[in-house]
Amino acid sequence: MAYKYKEVADKLRQQIKTGKYAPGELMPDQNQMARNFGTTRITVHKAIQQLVVEGMVYSKRGAGTFVRKDYKIDKSEFGVVSPIDKPLGATRTNEGKKVTSKIVELSARIPTKKEAEQLLIPDTEPVYVIRRVRYVNKEVFAYEHTIMPTSITTLTDDILKKSIYGHLQSEGLSIEGSHRVVSAKKADQDDIKTGIAKEIGEPVLVINQLSYLDDGQPFEISESHFPYEHSQIIADVTL
CATH class of the missing domain: 1.10.10.10 (Winged helix-like DNA-binding domain superfamily/Winged helix DNA-binding domain)
Incomplete structure (x- = not known):
């Protein structure tokens, strides 16, 4: 549409x-x-x-x-949506493979001021706090920390064990795109606990993402950590 x-x-x-x-x-x-x-x-x-x-x-x-005063007019601008920014999720990205999840947390709370501003919601509207470890063919793929308005959908443990994006689409919601910041960090104790890293200080790939539906409504703030051994970012660039 x-x-x-x-x-x-x-x-x-x-x-x-x-x-x-x-x-x-x-x-x-x-x-x-x-x-x-x-x-x-x-x-x-x-x-x-x-x-x-x-x-x-x-x-x-x-x-x-x-x-914005810090807006720069160039081709690397954060506001440009490119194929690398499409929020496909672990399940869609790894079609044909066995994708499973370990739920670390599913709770709800009032958003912080920054979260409310990013999600374009009142600061009194509850949000889900979701923490999952994702596995592909039984190997650790990613650790995800997600904030999502409770008004978007109803989430359960069964849904989190599968695909949140698949659930949203089954409810008739169309995901338009996302904006990502890709960076690297040194592993901390949480990365060790979730299996993302084996040692403190080990490199970890981090992707911070704000995703939105096709009506312009942001529906997700997420931070995902990936093991450095089998993490890569692929982009096709056309000039």
Whole structure:
């Protein structure tokens, strides 16, 4: 389905990239944007939410929407979704292999201020706290720490032992994409306990991810740790 908000988001993104709105600049209010694009304020609001998720703009209550001061116009910008950023998950990534999970935690709590801002939810809306160790063919694949609004879906131990993304899709939710930061760190005690590393200080691949549905709603903040021995990132680049 083609959403109007995506068209508006594309146009705003292009205006920012071409310098129409400079880093730190206040953008027109949403009613004015709606008139400019010949659409509704709700559609503009969703488009702006998309750019907030991408780290391109931020909104201040009572002040308006601003281009982030740290936004850089280049091809490595965090806000660009590329194939490497698709949130396929362990099950989809390892089709044809046996993927299992050990549940470390499934609980709910009130989000932190930062989590609420990232997920675009009220700071009183509960979130799930999910910790799992994922195995592929009985070998440790990843340790996942995920924060997800409870309003998105109902999760159980049985669902966590399988595929969360598969469950969301079975409920008719369409996952649009994600934004990732890939880094490396030295293993700590938690990495030892979960089997990601054998020794303190060993290298660990870390992927921090914010994922969203096709209506622009963020649904997941996650941090995944991977053993260095069999972890690699593959990207196809077309110039």
